[in-house]
Amino acid sequence: MGARIGFTVQQSTLQGLDRQVGRALALGADGVELSLTPLGVVIGGRLNTGHLARVQRILHSHRPAVTVHSVLSLSFMDRTHAERHQRVADAVVDACAALGGTVLVVHPSWVDTPSFTAERDALMARERDGLHRMAERAAAHGVTIALENMPVIQEYLNGTDTNHGLDPLSIAAQVEAVNHPSLRATIDVSHAHIGARHFGWDLTERLRPLAPLATHLHLHDSLGVPLCMPGLFPGEDRVFGVGDLHMPLGWGDVPFPSLLPALPLPENYTVALEIGLDRIDDDVAAESLALARAWSSATTALGSSGTTSATTAFGSSGTTSATTAFGSSGTTSATTALGSSGTASATTALGSSGTTSATTAFGSSGTTSATTAFGSSGTTSATTALGSSGTASATTALGSSSTTSATTALGASGSTAGAEAEGATGAGVRTSRGEATIAVVGRTTSSPRSS
Known part of the structure; x- marks a missing residue:
């Protein structure tokens, strides 16, 4: 059995959800990746059960394979709001299970650079503890938590925020340290591409140790350049070729054809095409799906030989x-x-x-x-x-x-940070007080930490 491939769907209305799930399947996808933030199924750290039932009915009518993307601000490194974060973590696991999701994508914790530099070991340990609790809860539902690598973004370049997940090797080490069968990794290839270009890594070699730990991939294209131009209007990041662009496959220069076959990925992983389905034409979406299938079928699966x-x-x-x-x-x-x-x-x-x-x-x-x-x-x-x-x-x-x-030495370029802007426009920004305005599939949010 090959990789199951779906389109990411971010919808805040039931009508929009129904339309986009149906469209994804009509295009030939196996399923969808649902973003919990706009879906409205978690409110105040609890399941919004009435609305959840409506979403369940829509999914039941289409019967897609489902993966779920957790909320973006979840952080086990936030001591001040630790109880609130824990309630949300529990709720998103329960929501994923209720929606029929098999994989729950989670971002590593974000923290301001001075705090991370001063307290790194303790903060990393807190995240491991939180991920272990999530994995324990997920295991009871048959859900796998998948920790995602992050890209270089403007907040990193400005020196304000950091995230250990900028380095795929750190994601691999954190997953291995937690050592729970229900915690694996998500490889976002474009995120790693941006990091590799910025830091001079060999992309394949940087991802190779993470690949056997992965259960899920995010595929979307970019030009490998961080968002280094403040003040761009939404959508113009693509024009200038900077940022985490989330473009259809083939629109950028991520080396998917050579990279994916070189990665020792496990069998039966899942894929989400994060290309802003509701902002692209059917033929563009279908082309990205066909490319993803071709590239995924060429990947190296980990068989009994233990390669x-x-x-x-x-x-x-x-x-x-x-x-x-x-x-x-x-x-x-x-x-x-x-x-x-x-x-x-x-x-x-x-x-x-x-x-x-x-x-x-x-x-x-x-x-x-x-x-x-x-x-x-x-x-x-x-x-x-x-x-x-x-x-x-x-x-x-x-x-x-x-x-x-380990300390993070901040030079002229600032601190480590990463974010993922999802949707057709990617991370088009107007900055204010160090926050990036991210265009995310038909809505705009102000946050330095995008999906």
Whole structure:
């Protein structure tokens, strides 16, 4: 069985939902990805049961395969509103199950850069705890939580907000650290494309360790350039070619045909085409669907031969998380944050058979290593060529308590942040007080953290 592919549907009216779900299926899609935010099925951290029943009737009449996108502001790093976030987390899991969803896409937590820099280890641990609770609740409903990687956006460039999920390696490490069968990953290919261009990563190699952990893909096109031009009017981000554009496939330069077959994805993953279905013509939507099917059918599935593995071995001493620190020179550091006694080893071995293994082991020696071995041609010590500076580091900083800590060094470019603007216009913005106005499938929201 191949990948199940659907269109993302963001509708605030039942009539619009009925129309777009029917249209998606008529175009040949297997299903839809429903955005919870405009749907109105969660109000005040509780299920809006009367309206939920109406939505259920519409879905029952069409019988699509369903995946669900969680609310965008959910953050387990927000201590001030922790109880409210937890109620919402519980409600969105329950809503996903009630809507027949098999996958619930969740964003990693957003936080202001100074707080994240000062308290990174504690905040990452809080997110792991929250994700574990979500996964436990999801497991009871047969739902899989899928943590998504983020793109570079204007708030990162401005130095105001950060998100560890900017780096796909951090998503992989966080999923492995939680170590729950109902928590996997969403790979947003365009997000990773923007990050790879900005930081000088090799896109395929950056996504390869995350691919075996993925259960879901987001496909949409862009030109690989962050939203670096403030003051653009909605829709003009496409004209200038900047931002997380969410364009139909083939309109940008994401290297889908070469990338997707090179990723060791598991069997039977799901795909959402995040291209703003209600703002494009049928022929454009159908073309994107056909391309997605062709590219997905060419992907490498993980079979019994175990061509790829990404595993984490946890000793009694604790957990792991990965970080990315961006300094003024454009260098990158991919680190592992451990508990008070923890150690880390992050390795990638590419043998002659073309297999990939990304493993983190915690031994008793308290040592840290980060290495990359490339077959018979020799070894390379964990390096990544980044941007014009061409520099790279893979380091672990140990604080006074012998714990691993990672800091985000903010240079001229600012802090790590990512967001996803969904819809035909992408992230067209007028900025005010550091907030981006995001055009999202027929509606406009002011938020630095888009879907």
